[in-house]
Each structure stands twice: as structure tokens, then as C-alpha cells.
Amino acid sequence: MGLVARVIEAAGIPTMLVSTGRDLTSQVLPPRSLFVNFPMGNPFGAPGQIDQQHRILRRALELTWEITEPGTIVDLDEEWPVPFADKVQKSLLAM
Amino acid sequence: MSTMEPVRYVDLLNQRYQQQGFPPYEWTINTDTPLTAPTKPLSECRVSMLTSGGVSHCSMPAWDANARNDFRLDEVDPGAGADDFAVNDSYYDTTDASIDVNCVFPIDRLREQAAAGVIGSVAPRLWSGFMGRIYSRSKVVNESAPALFAELVADEVDLFLLVPA
Numbered sequence: 001m002g003l004v005a006r007v008i009e010a011a012g013i014p015t016m017l018v019s020t021g022r023d024l025t026s027q028v029l030p031p032r033s034l035f036v037n038f039p040m041g042n043p044f045g046a047p048g049q050i051d052q053q054h055r056i057l058r059r060a061l062e063l064t065w066e067i068t069e070p071g072t073i074v075d076l077d078e079e080w081p082v083p084f085a086d087k088v089q090k091s092l093l094a095m
Numbered sequence: 096m097s098t099m100e101p102v103r104y105v106d107l108l109n110q111r112y113q114q115q116g117f118p119p120y121e122w123t124i125n126t127d128t129p130l131t132a133p134t135k136p137l138s139e140c141r142v143s144m145l146t147s148g149g150v151s152h153c154s155m156p157a158w159d160a161n162a163r164n165d166f167r168l169d170e171v172d173p174g175a176g177a178d179d180f181a182v183n184d185s186y187y188d189t190t191d192a193s194i195d196v197n198c199v200f201p202i203d204r205l206r207e208q209a210a211a212g213v214i215g216s217v218a219p220r221l222w223s224g225f226m227g228r229i230y231s232r233s234k235v236v237n238e239s240a241p242a243l244f245a246e247l248v249a250d251e252v253d254l255f256l257l258v259p260a
Binding site: 019061 | 100102126240243244
């Protein structure tokens with residue numbers, strides 16, 4: 001997806017990427033990213049949390065104008081309510 | 096900023112690929128990137144969106160949850176109901192996205208931003224594809240992404256939101 005963003009940006013349309021994988025995103029380096037430190041299935045938050053979903057979407061949209069340095073990753077100032085690293089690890093490595 | 100340490104997906108995915116007997120994934124590491132400045136205010140922008148989270152409208156076949164090198168790209172009607180999607184992807188927990196697709200593909204929220212005048216409009220087509228584990232990156236860069244760009248130009252898209260999973 002980062003690659004897709006780069007191609008589309010270079011061709012002339014501004015892009016914004018909403019990421020839940022900070023290390024993945026910083027490797028590919030899309031033009032602009034918002035890092036949301038939530039589980040990978042929740043870049044816009046929890047089900048039915050309309051205000052939260054709007055907040056994150058709005059932040060992503062507005063960042064398109066705020067970011068002027070190519071490759072900037074902005075960290076969203078919100079916290080997922082419970083630790084999730086172990087769960088992610090289990091789901092990715094469960095065989 | 097969140098105080099939780101970000102999950103180290105690169106390490107986890109390397110382990111997963113090894114467990115599955117896949118060849119080692121050669122990660123793309125870029126040190127520079129392009130930037131195109133927006134030319135109009137957000138309130139005048141037509142916005143489109145792409146998810147790679149295995150999101151399929153009920154009129155389309157479900158995605159293969161273990162897809163690899165799958166170059167399928169679905170057009171999504173921006174008027175589609177949020178309940179009319181299936182989510183299939185073995186690389187993340189799809190429970191929440193299956194309950195509310197807006198968790199990964201905020202189609203309702205995008206429409207509401209347009210209705211509120213925050214954005215100019217929602218593009219006539221949204222997108223689902225590029226499901227990852229694509230080993231042929233040259234095809235993405237040289238064929239698939241430029242083809243998508245042409246579609247975005249045809250739809251007069253001013254801002255493109257990408258949501259990987």
C-alpha cells in the first residue's frame with residue numbers, strides 16, 4: 001500500500017496513509033502517514049464508536065495539508081484501552 | 096502520543112513467512128519519497144479511499160483470507176451500506192471490522208464528512224485490493240498502481256486515502 005501511495009503521489013494526486021504498523025510504514029515510506037497505535041484491524045477505532053472514527057478520519061484528512069516534509073509519519077494522540085501486542089503475535093503466529 | 100510500544104510487525108511477519116515455508120520476504124526500504132502539495136482546500140476536495148483489509152461487497156466474491164500475489168482490485172460503490180460487506184483476512188483479527196466495516200473502511204464516516212461539508216465530495220468509486228503478500232512489487236509499481244492512478248484521474252479525485260491491513 002505504501003508503494004501504491006508513492007506511485008499515485010508521484011503521478012500527481014496527494015495521498016494520505018493511515019497505518020497501524022509503524023515499522024512497516026517507516027520502511028516503505030509513503031509520502032504522508034498517520035500512525036494509529038491500535039490493533040491492525042482497528043485503524044479507525046472500535047466498532048460503533050462513531051465519534052472516534054470521525055476524529056481519526058478527520059485527523060488523517062487534515063494532515064494532508066499540515067505535512068510538508070515528504071515521508072512524515074505523525075503519531076495519533078490516542079491510546080487503545082488495553083494492551084494488544086500479545087494478541088497480535090498470537091494471531092499472526094498461530095498455525 | 097500513545098505510550099504503548101508499537102508492535103514489531105516486520106519481525107512477526109518474518110517469523111510467520113518462515114513458519115509457512117514461504118521464501119524470505121524482501122522488504123522494500125525507501126529513504127526518500129515524493130510529495131505533491133494539495134492545490135485546493137479540503138472542503139473542495141473529492142476524496143477516494145483504498146483498503147487492503149480483505150473487504151468485499153456482498154455483490155462480489157469474498158477475498159481469499161490467505162491471498163498471496165492477488166492483484167484483484169474491486170471498485171466499491173460509495174453509496175454501499177456498511178452492513179453489506181464481508182471481511183476476510185488471516186493477517187489480522189477481523190472481528191471488529193466484521194461487526195462494523197468502518198473500523199477499517201470508514202465508508203459511513205466519509206459520506207458524513209461530505210454531508211457536513213468538511214470534504215467536497217466522496218468519489219464515485221472507492222477501492223478494495225492490494226491485499227499484501229505481493230511478491231511482485233515491480234508489477235505494483237509499473238502496472239497496478241499506475242492503472243489505479245488513471246482511474247482516480249478519471250474520477251477527478253483530489254485526495255486519496257490508503258488504509259493498509
